[in-house]
Amino acid sequence: MELFDLTMIWALIIGFSVIMYVLMDGFDLGVGILFPFAPDEESRDVMMNTVAPVWDGNETWLVLGGAGLLAAFPLVYSILLPALYIGVFLMLAGLIFRGIAFEFRFKARTSRYLWNWAFAGGSTVAAFAQGVVAGAYIQGFETSSRVYTGGALDWLTPFTVLTGLGLLAGYSLLGCTWLILKTEGELQQWARRLALPLLAAVLVVFGVISIWTPFVDEFVRNRWFDHLSVIWVFPVVGLLFAFMVFRSVRVGDEAVPFLATMGLFICAYLGLIISKWPYVVPPDYTLWDAASAYNSQLFLLLGLLFVIPVVLGYTAWTYWVFRGKVRAGEGYH
Template sequence: MIDLAYWLPVVWAVILIAAISIYVVLDGFDLGIGMLFAVEHDSGRRDVMMNTIAPVWDGNETWMVLGGAVMYGVFPGAYATLLPAFYLPIVLMLLALIFRGVAFEFRVMTKGAKQERLWTMGFMVGSGIGAFCQGAILGGVIQGVKVTEGAFAGGPLDWLTPFSILCGFAVMCGYALLGATWLVWRTTGQLEDSCRHWARRLAFGLIVCIVAVSIWTPLLHAPYLRRWTEWPNLLFVAPVPVLVAVLGGFLVAGLRKGHSKGPFLCALGWFFLCLSGFGISIWPYAVPPALTLWDVSSPPSSQMFQLVGTAILLPIILTYTIYSYRVFRGKVTEADGYH
């Protein structure tokens, strides 16, 4: 007989990881495009950059909402512990994303007016702060949270450490790389050429961050180190750094040879491998290094009820997302507009 109390949290963990991964992929490149405004100063080319994401960007954050709902409904113990640990970066991230969304719309409405520059700056700064906070939160979770009797027992700035700051800048660099390779795929002419140049530099920066985080993470806690160095674990985790190096070679080669879609797919592969590496390190902890998935999960009956609803809604969300990206596929030029 299936032990639901054991397997349901595992199923929900897979759903949560999938939601986070899809969010990182979809919202990552449009946050990256916002940050790339810092190196692209031509108003017309900035318009093209925004037009590549205009039809789909506001649906990308659906996956963040799904992830938050899963945490609240299925892993309430983790939600109650992690939320007070990361109040400041979460609130800052949400404010940045809200202001970024407002700036996105108002920049179009004030085109040619004095306020356009203000909203352009808002879109750029909101994207950068949102990306940094996401990385800092991830780093804070990986480095661990102080827990006493199942409740957060630390201070409001415990998350702000050199490791979390490194993770924040790594995510900023990674999102910018996703944005640059997305624009290589979706734009033409001078903008595409510039994006190839930016992507090569960002790829170098990201690989440096990946190496730094990969060396630092196992040193944070003994279980992390054992997961990456002991036999037979080593047999299963060794392919991850090898694949990172292989994809890096393909990414650089694709940029040099003029490939359009390949560099973006390689950048996505890097993100999936990084997320896999983090998952390998912290599994099965929901709140490292103290609380496991089973310690923080809701009753099996509650999980099963929510699983039925998710089984209905998830295919609808996936269908809508795939359809919207398919409809608005293809290269975008200055002749195309967003209204």
């Protein structure tokens, strides 16, 4: 007898894992995107040191979400991986280059500039690929009999390129506000000067995406304009968060810009989920169509109930231990 809707519970767990990854790995990817534009090499040292203690822990959420997706919704893997193979490969390659750069950059002498580019290039490619994948999800996938039947490059369209650029801008803003929080002096002032142009870029790109999306997916168009009282709460609240970023940067706050940018991301994420609900492989398959057997979901859920508190615990502990400002000459070596 099925006492609980485990499919819904798994959807909440995976949705939570995804937004945790976007928020937590998003700011260190953003720092990497901004890396080539830093004032000097010492500033780049400080930038890397702000994320070096936490970046690998942040990626735990990607592993958790990906593993949970495979366990609870195997149909998603069987369709999305063939559809997005190249995009996913580029994302993972970018994350690998970025991770290697952490280990080698501080030990390099004559080749340090190469690791600078590996860190920046890996972060940029990974962020752009994630945005393209999100855009492809909005577009939907060509399927037949639970099998992907589209082409290898169907995911690459002008719309998905725009969503990729949008996530680049969003992660850059998140990384910039993180630097405002974690640094001081010239580097912090540089980040402050950069924050408002990045905020403007995010609003422009997200605005274009919002206008374009109803023309890409009829289901989303109907959902947006048939449920105005629900859906449009998120862009309104998102604009309020954008105003908080603007005002807090202007008045010199340190923590509020970062927290408000996270709020902006959460609004965009929730708006996307509600726009496509309940389709996990649009336009044909819902969460329940893609779900694994009830007993499989239950068995795996019991294990995950132990894992999630541990992940939350060591994440909170890491951020607590490494709280405060990062200064030149301190950090990862």
